[in-house]
Amino acid sequence: MNNYNSTDQAGQTVRLVNFNLNQSTSNAKFFIVTTPHGANTNGEEYIRRQNFVSLDNAQVLTFTPGGKTCEPYRQYNTQGNGIYGANPQSTPWWTSWNNWCPGDSVPIRSFTATTLAAGNHVLKYEVPSAVFYNQDGRIVLSIYMQSNNQLLAVKDASTVDVSIYPNPTSDFVNIRSEKKVKNITVYSLEGRKLNEVRDSKVDLTSYPSGSYLLDITLEGGTQFKHKVIRK
Template sequence: MAAEDNDTVKFKLFDAVTFYDGYLYSKNPDSLVNDGVLRHSTSLYAVPLNDSILNNIGDSVWLKVYVQACCDNYDRIGNINLAFVPKGSTTYIADSVSRIELGRFITPFMDKNKKPDTVPYAYRVDYLSQILRDDSIRSKYDLWMEFELFGVPYAANQEITGCAGRSDVFKGTLILETSKPARPLIGTDVLIPIAMKHLADRQNNLNNYNVNATDTIGKTTKTWTFTVSRDVTDAQFVVVTSNHGANSGGEEYNRRWHYIYYDGDLVLSYRPGRKSCEPFRQYNTQANGIYGRGKRSDWVWQSFSNWCPGDVIDNRIISLGAVSAGTHTIRISVPDAQFVGQQGDIPVSIFFQGLTEGSLPTGITPLRADGTPVPSKPEVDMKVSGSHITLTSTHKIYDVSVYDVNGKRLHSQEGTQPIDISSLPHGVYLVNAEMDNGFVEVHKILK
């Protein structure tokens, strides 16, 4: 179904489809429904993108997701994926084809009998335009959009009025919106799916205790190797990670620094989490321990939350510039992660995208945690005098950490008192300064 105005066209790919108890898997009550939706399981659905959709893709692309409460009143993980299916196939096995994750989200704690009973999520993914319009991809594959949302009804069966004996957990709607018209494509897309999120303890997740989820047992570090078939003039990684583990001391409740390396060089460091989860409180209509009884301060939210029930998980874009053909690596390290009791993990999705000519879209304005644009120049001034580092900023700096190039934390403090590095050996170090506006700046020093 398409709807147009003067500037955009919208395609409703999924229209209030019902997801069921994820543990029923293949026993989907709607398996015989003839609505054009391929139901891989009770938690993973797919629809093909036909030519009437693909031929209308413009330069800007948005994915808009709406999740309505049924009989799951807990926070769950969901995501939107793109699957590359052999040309002419009318069905496929999800784990047997290449797939990339386009957007991840966390559902709120919802009581279906209270309003609002629907939560919206949105992603701007302009880089998807090049993929959906590329003839070299479309001549080889049919493109299918997937909606994945795993839920269970067992608590709601007991706690939510009208949910006794029911297995439906959520309803999901997905709208693909795009600008028009599109400019001509320049170059061919070189797309490499590297890692795809799986359920806990599967091969592409990250933790420190599963042989398939780490390079070395006891360390939260994993390396992926991939091959670029030809030189590209511009390239990027798209990375999605979220920390899970709700046990006492679990990773869900501890913000950890994440480090991403490309061919051995650090290209991104970040600590997940919003400045505050209060904007999403309205969607959490079921009482829960995350939001509590009343408003929490920014400091409290920043002390424990990696993500907010009712919010998206960030798509992290890492610009690489020109990349030569050959074998390359990407490594993610979370050196402080504990995984108490060998519980929890970090589901990881990564893909590489490059162009043989021209540049990837730059029209996306990066946003920081409070929704304001990332500044074009540093907001933290760092001065090194002898063996001391001093940081100043127009914003309040509430956390400063010093790391070596392997991601080991050597120093951590609150506030901006001078940092004594006299005990550190000569070498390169990273100084992370986290401010009260939700933005983190990373400065490199050579001692």
């Protein structure tokens, strides 16, 4: 995942993982391994940001990487430069900014889906506050699933990168994807339908300040929800 539109606006980093199950399954466990990169000033390595994971439009995982001292891993650092510098640093210094420690293993995070029906599913991974300062950096992401159903098979797996920007906005929200946007339905957070457009742009100019939910359908049937903020 990286800065899809080559700007420094937040709210653009969304990846959709589409997959199809040949059978229903219970207690499917999903594992996520991720690290942010971008070592220049204000790069993604140096700013802790919340990560969100949703499965079929239900939020299943929220976390902020890092937040621990890297001093125990200094001995494994192979470079004279980088985040370690020449001298040891205090725990408060490390935990105020670091996302991960070179030399340490990357944490594996997980969640369990109690029941998954046969058919299509969409997993959404997003880092809504990622900025990629000076258009630099990336978020490395690996996702896999385990199930005790030995006959289970995953087919038609694919990923779609989507930009939803600017967010927050004072007027328009744009949706950009390699798949064409078929339609967007705007809802209040209480679930009231407010508008529907067959376009890749939504005009929120006449809406009061607050949060709204976009129900977005892409060409090929991929459907997902995304919260936007009207300033």
